Amino acid sequence: GTLGARNDVRCMSIEKKLGIKASPTAVMQYGEADGAVGYLVGEENQGLSIMFGMMNHARFAVGLQGLSVAERGYQQAVDYAQNRVQGTPLDCSPGASIAHHPDVLRLLSVMRAEIEAMRGLTVIGGAALDLARHGPDEDKAKLDERASLLIPVIKGWLTERAVTLTSDAVQVHGGMGFIEETGAAQHYRDSRILPIYEGTTAIQANDLVFRKTLRDGGASVRALLSEMEADLTGLNQKLAKPMRRALAITHQTLDFLCGTANDPRRSAVSSVDWLMMLGWLCGGWVMARSGHVVAAGKAQGFSQSFLDAKRVTADIYLQQCLPELEKLARVITSGGDAVLAMDPEWLTRH
Ligand SMILES: Cc1cc2nc3c(=O)[nH]c(=O)nc-3n(C[C@H](O)[C@H](O)[C@H](O)COP(=O)(O)OP(=O)(O)OC[C@H]3O[C@@H](n4cnc5c(N)ncnc54)[C@H](O)[C@@H]3O)c2cc1C
CATH class of the missing domain: 1.20.140.10 (Butyryl-CoA Dehydrogenase, subunit A, domain 3)
Known part of the structure; x- marks a missing residue:
């Protein structure tokens, strides 16, 4: 083909950034001179x-x-x-x-x-x-x-x-x-950019708490928790006990959150903590299963040191990482009263 007329789209500058410097981020200007031509991607009215x-x-x-x-x-x-x-x-x-x-x-x-x-x-x-x-x-x-x-x-x-x-x-x-x-x-x-672009952590948390947790009255989350509970069958106590405790705490926290459904500021103030709580819990689910595969002798053809490292790594997660969930649960079930009592105007009062 041949080059057509230049579209009125210009790169005005390349941003200076904290990181990901090999990935240029540009300020683009559209249609300042003659008006830029846009092209429809996909079908009309299907954009969202x-x-x-x-x-x-x-x-x-x-x-x-x-x-x-x-x-x-x-x-x-x-x-x-x-x-x-x-x-x-x-x-x-x-x-x-x-x-x-x-x-x-x-x-x-x-x-x-x-x-x-x-x-x-x-x-x-x-x-x-x-x-x-x-x-x-x-x-x-x-x-x-x-x-x-x-x-x-x-x-x-x-x-x-x-x-x-x-x-x-x-x-x-x-x-x-x-x-x-x-x-x-x-x-x-x-x-540092990762919790910011494609929607900040708070935006993910709003999606999780309002659309994925409260909208169906907690049903999708409960289905996930039930699957985790079922996966604990046959696991030794060292693996199953911390997960059972974490699941019980998560159920209580979910019930509490569902109780805030009519008070969106309360749901929102806990949303990031809820997201992180589910993260720690999913991590425990994965690691308990991994530890079980090794403990039950189901992993064949690996060296003993590989299997030992897997077993110990699962224990480390359950002992050192999973308890993070308990702190978050306590913060969530406090209801966020202290934060919600803060007036944004007071942030500059010293
Ligand atoms: C290097 C880089 C590359 C990028 N690439 C792209 C790209 O390719 N395409 C693209 O479309 N965008 C891109 N972005 C934009 C990026 O997606 C946004 O910067 C990001 O989604 C945050 O939006 P914002 O900057 O408007 O922050 P703001 O929305 O102003 O957020 C500021 C603060 O307020 C909080 N906040 C805002 N609204 C709420 C709310 N409702 N609830 C709770 N807290 C809230 C945020 O969590 C954050 O802490 C890029 C940005 C950077 C830095």
């Missing part, structure tokens, strides 16, 4: 539903970005910690790396556990998205409902955690984490 379809996938993909940058930060932190020698870790010989200091070990192993939980949830969400489209017809409606419930959790929880996890990766590096040479700081900067 096409956009929602696109947004579901985009939100899932940003959650996946969170997982990916957290994994990269983790890999770099482990590599650094296994080679850096500083002080003699308790019960070790001189020359042992900082990975043997109990607190460095805590940082790294909690990172590993969370990332594994995040990955498992991504697989569950991705499978629901795929099967809702390509699976058996009789399952499609249920899977579509499951995918749309999980997407705000995947987008919100994974990206919020990515910011903390990449920060922890900087921490493991000590001072070298703050120095650009190691590359740890770049992951931290790059992760």
Whole structure:
């Protein structure tokens, strides 16, 4: 073909950003001179539903970005910690790396556990998205409902955690984490956009609490919780007990939230905490199942050290990460009274 007339669309500037500097963000100007020509994408009057379809996938993909940058930060932190020698870790010989200091070990192993939980949830969400489209017809409606419930959790929880996890990766590096040479700081900067674009965490949380939780009186969430409960059958107590406790607390919190349905400010003030709570819970679900596969001897053909690492990682998640849910439940069931009593005008009163 040949070049047609130039459309009146101009790139006015490239923004300077905190991170993702390899991905240019531009200020575009449309139609300032002659009027820009727009082209219809898809059928007339179908724009909103096409956009929602696109947004579901985009939100899932940003959650996946969170997982990916957290994994990269983790890999770099482990590599650094296994080679850096500083002080003699308790019960070790001189020359042992900082990975043997109990607190460095805590940082790294909690990172590993969370990332594994995040990955498992991504697989569950991705499978629901795929099967809702390509699976058996009789399952499609249920899977579509499951995918749309999980997407705000995947987008919100994974990206919020990515910011903390990449920060922890900087921490493991000590001072070298703050120095650009190691590359740890770049992951931290790059992760900061993830809870913002494709809808901030608060926007995901509004979607989760109003459209996916309250609109059906909590039915979709209860269906998810029942599936989690069913998956606990046959699990040993070490895996099942923390999940049973977390599920009971989540049921109580869900009932409380459903009771705020006529008072939207109350539902909204708890929405991000509710999103994060479901994130931690889904992570526990994934990790308890993973621990069970190993404990029940169902994983064949793997080395013993791989299986031991899997077992311990599941325990770490259930002991160190899942209790985050309990704090959030307490905050939610306080009703947010203290925050709602704050007048925005008072924010500048000192
Ligand atoms: C690098 C970069 C790339 C981007 N790429 C694209 C792109 O390709 N396409 C595109 O369309 N957009 C893009 N965006 C825009 C991006 O999606 C928005 O910046 C983002 O959705 C937040 O909207 P906002 O900036 O208007 O913030 P605001 O809506 O002004 O939000 C400010 C604060 O208020 C909170 N807030 C706002 N409304 C509510 C509410 N109802 N309830 C609770 N809290 C609320 C937010 O959570 C946030 O904390 C990009 C932005 C950046 C920085």
